[in-house]
Structures are given as structure tokens and as C-alpha cells.
Amino acid sequence: xxxxxxxxxxxxxxxxxxxxxxxxxxxxxxxxxxxxxxxxxxxxxxxxxxxxxxxxxxxxxxxxxxxxxxxxxxxxxxxxxxxxxxxxxxxxxxxxxxxx
Amino acid sequence: xxxxxxxxxxxxxxxxxxxxxxxxxxxxxxxxxxxxxxxxxxxxxxxxxxxxxxxxxxxxxxxxxxxxxxxxxxxxxxxxxxxxxxxxxxxxxxxxxxxxxxxxxxxxxxxxxxxxxxxxxxxxxxxxxxxxxxxxxxxxxxxxxxxxxxxxxxxxxxxxxxxxxxxxxxxxxxxxxxxxxxxxxxxxxxxxxxxxxxxxxxxxxxxxxxxxxxxxxxxxxxxxx
Numbered sequence: 001x002x003x004x005x006x007x008x009x010x011x012x013x014x015x016x017x018x019x020x021x022x023x024x025x026x027x028x029x030x031x032x033x034x035x036x037x038x039x040x041x042x043x044x045x046x047x048x049x050x051x052x053x054x055x056x057x058x059x060x061x062x063x064x065x066x067x068x069x070x071x072x073x074x075x076x077x078x079x080x081x082x083x084x085x086x087x088x089x090x091x092x093x094x095x096x097x098x099x100x
Numbered sequence: 101x102x103x104x105x106x107x108x109x110x111x112x113x114x115x116x117x118x119x120x121x122x123x124x125x126x127x128x129x130x131x132x133x134x135x136x137x138x139x140x141x142x143x144x145x146x147x148x149x150x151x152x153x154x155x156x157x158x159x160x161x162x163x164x165x166x167x168x169x170x171x172x173x174x175x176x177x178x179x180x181x182x183x184x185x186x187x188x189x190x191x192x193x194x195x196x197x198x199x200x201x202x203x204x205x206x207x208x209x210x211x212x213x214x215x216x217x218x219x220x221x222x223x224x225x226x227x228x229x230x231x232x233x234x235x236x237x238x239x240x241x242x243x244x245x246x247x248x249x250x251x252x253x254x255x256x257x258x259x260x261x262x263x264x265x266x267x268x269x270x271x272x273x274x275x276x277x278x279x280x281x282x283x284x285x286x287x288x289x290x291x292x293x294x295x296x297x298x299x300x301x302x303x304x305x306x307x308x309x310x311x312x313x314x315x316x317x318x319x320x321x322x323x324x325x
Contacts, residue, residue, distance in 0.1 A: 029301045055241060056263070057303045059234035064301060067226055075236050075247050 013069065018094055021068055026086075029061045042087025047080065058083065071096040105164055108190050109174065110183045117187075118171050119164040120148070121195070122155035128323055130154060131197035131214065132163040133188055133206035137227065137265050139300040140169060143203055145307040146299050150201075153316040159323065161201075164191040166209075177259055177266040181224075181274040185209045200286070201319065204300055212283035217319055219289045220298065224278035228252075231262035238263075252276065289318060 013021065023037040030052035047053050053061070062073050073096065082092040107117040123129075134140050134147055147163060154161045166184045168176035188209040192200065200216030202209065205227055207218035232248040239246040251260060255272040267275075282288055291298050296311045 028297045029303075031297065031302045031304065031306070052303060054303065055237050056234055059230055059237055059263075060301055060303070062233060063226060063230040066229070067223075075233070075249075078237065 012097055012100075015094060018069065018097055019090060022065070022086075022090055022093055025061065025064050025068060029057060029064055040086040042085060042090070044086040045084065046086060046089060047083035053083075065093060069093065069097055071100045105191060105194050107164070107167055107187050108183075109167060110178050110180065115167060115174060117165040117167060117174075119162055119191070119195070120151070121160070121162045122151055123160045123162070123195075126158055126160045127198070128159045129196055129198045130159055130161040131188070131192045131195060131200045131211075131216075132161055133166075133200065133202035133209050134163065134169075135204035135206050135300060136169065136184075137205070137231065138263065139204050142300050142302060142305050144170075145305060146312060147203065149307050149309060149312040150316055153312055154319075157316065157320055159320070162191065162195040162197065164188075164195070175266070177268045179268065180270045181208055181278065182270075185211075189213070199323070202286075207282060207286070207288075208278070208280045210283060210286050212285070215285045216287070217289055217322075218282055218286050219294075219315065220291045220300070221280075221282065221288050224275045224280055228262075228272065228275035231265065231267075234263040235261075287322070289315070293318065 023040060026032060027034060027037045030050060032052065047058065062078065065071070066073055082088050101120060103119050103121055104116045105119050106114045109115045132147060132151060135143050151161045151163060165172045166187050167174035168179040189211045192211050192214055197214060200210050200214045201219070202216070203219045204222045207221040208224065210216060210218060232251055235251060236246050236248050254260060255267065255269065256276065257269055259268045260272060261267070294311050294314045296308050299306055299308060299311070
């Protein structure tokens with residue numbers, strides 16, 4: 001565990017930092033309460049489940065994720081699967097941070 | 101509360117634009133520069149909340165419409181960052197501003213002759229990227245394939261309508277290339293210092309009295325010092 005943490009610190013934000021940042025972005029972009037985003041788990045539905053998340057909000061959400069996590073999300077990366085659940089979006093974002 | 105002001109236009113002539121003002125001929129006079137595009141609408145209510153607080157604390161403030169923005173009848177497609185910057189300088193002179201307060205993309209327009217504050221500055225390319233993405237996502241939902249890359253290449257030559265905003269080629273090139281560095285006498289204020297949720301991100305317009313109090317408090321402390 002110690003070794004994992006040390007290497008994560010060197011290569012960028014850790015998984016839990018990405019998780020916290022992503023929850024904060026969803027809270028800010030969608031105007032949700034902190035308690036609601038704290039309650040998200042991997043299966044929590046996003047696009048098509050949260051009325052706040054329409055296509056304009058998706059554009060804002062992705063741009064904010066890029067800015068706060070210093071990654072680039074290409075048009076072709078954006079599909080239903082990455083936005084369907086919180087777990088899907090988190091896994092996608094983690095992969096992008098590792099790539100970047 | 102509302103007055104008109106003579107605004108320089110891209111063709112060298114002078115047009116007339118509206119301004120919201122709280123003016124009692126006081127010594128401290130703040131030029132307010134709003135965010136551009138969609139965030140102008142999302143932040144308008146909050147900006148007026150902020151102005152009411154300055155007024156209550158003895159500071160005059162002026163919120164001029166820039167050409168092509170808010171109630172302006174000038175075509176947005178004819179405007180550029182350079183043109184808006186010239187308009188902001190003219191507004192500062194016309195209203196006798198002593199300081200400037202700009203929000204988000206409005207920070208790109210602050211006259212470097214005035215001391216002031218830029219709240220939650222954003223990068224030009226980030227704003228452009230958000231608008232390109234909104235258009236390509238909407239196109240995809242409609243079954244049309246429009247990549248951000250192709251849209252940008254086209255927009256740099258011919259201009260482009262993005263998320264309902266009619267942007268000229270000059271403006272798109274400025275947004276795509278602009279590496280904005282705030283003038284030395286402008287202090288940037290990050291959202292973290294103000295606290296609360298960033299209002300410009302919200303899908304629904306909103307305002308937040310606590311954030312307005314915090315922001316005005318930060319600036320009044322500096323004005324007094």
C-alpha cells in the first residue's frame with residue numbers, strides 16, 4: 001500500500017483525489033448538494049437518470065473535468081457508457097489521468 | 101439606473117450601448133466587466149447583487165453593455181476581443197472609473213490603466229472548447245457527425261455559430277490562440293476564496309447572497325487599504 005501511494009503521488013492525483021474532484025465537479029456543475037454527491041456509488045445513474053444532466057450540462061461537465069484534472073477528453077471518447085453511471089465516469093477519468 | 105454610453109464600434113464609428121449604474125458621484129468608481137457568452141446570462145443576477153452591495157458601501161459602479169452583448173443591437177459576429185477591450189477602455193474613461201472588477205472571461209478585457217480585480221479568470225481556449233463541444237454533442241444527438249477539430253478549422257476561416265452564439269472568424273482565432281496574462285495591476289480572486297458553488301457552471305441561473313457578500317468584502321478591504 002505504501003509503495004502504491006508513493007508512486008501515485010509522483011505520477012499525479014491519486015484515485016481518491018480523482019474521486020473527490022469528480023464528485024465536487026458534479027456538485028458544482030449540476031447544483032447538487034454535497035450529501036447527494038457523497039452518496040454516489042459506482043452504480044449511481046448519471047446521464048438519463050439525473051434531470052440536471054442534459055446535453056449542455058454534459059459539455060460543461062467535460063470541460064470542467066479537463067480543466068480541474070488537466071486532461072484532454074476527445075469527442076470520440078464521449079459515449080453513453082462513460083456517462084451512464086458514476087462508476088463509469090470515474091473509471092474513464094482515472095484512465096485519462098493515467099494516460100496524460 | 102439605466103443610461104446609455106457612447107461605445108466605439110469595429111468600423112471606427114461610435115454606437116450607443118446601455119449601462120446599468122449606481123452613480124452618486126462618489127470618489128470610488130468601479131467599472132464592472134461581465135463574463136462573455138453563456139456565462140453572462142448565468143452570472144447577470146449575481147453581478148447585480150454584487151453592484152447593490154458596492155452601492156450600499158459607498159462605491160459607485162457601472163456595468164456597460166459591450167457591443168454584441170446583452171441588450172446591444174450590434175451583431176455579435178462583428179465583434180472581437182480586441183474590439184471589446186477598446187470598448188472597455190472607452191467605458192472606463194466615459195464613466196470616470198477608478199478601479200475595475202471583471203468576472204471570468206470579462207478578465208480578458210480589463211484596461212491595464214486601472215487597478216482592479218479579476219474574479220475566477222478562465223482561459224480563452226477553455227471557453228471556446230466548451231462551446232465547440234456543446235455544438236458537436238448536440239450535432240451527434242441529431243445524428244450529424246461534426247468533430248470539434250473540423251468545426252474549429254472551419255470557424256477560424258469563416259466564423260461559426262456555437263451553442264447559439266454567432267462568432268466571427270477573428271473572435272474564434274483570438275479565443276483559439278489567446279494566452280491571456282492578467283495586467284500587473286489586476287489582482288485575481290479565486291473561487292476558493294469566495295466559497296460556495298461556482299454560479300457560472302450551473303445549468304439553471306441562480307444567485308447567492310453569501311458569495312456576493314464574501315466577494316464584495318474582499319474588494320472593500322483592499323479599497324480601504
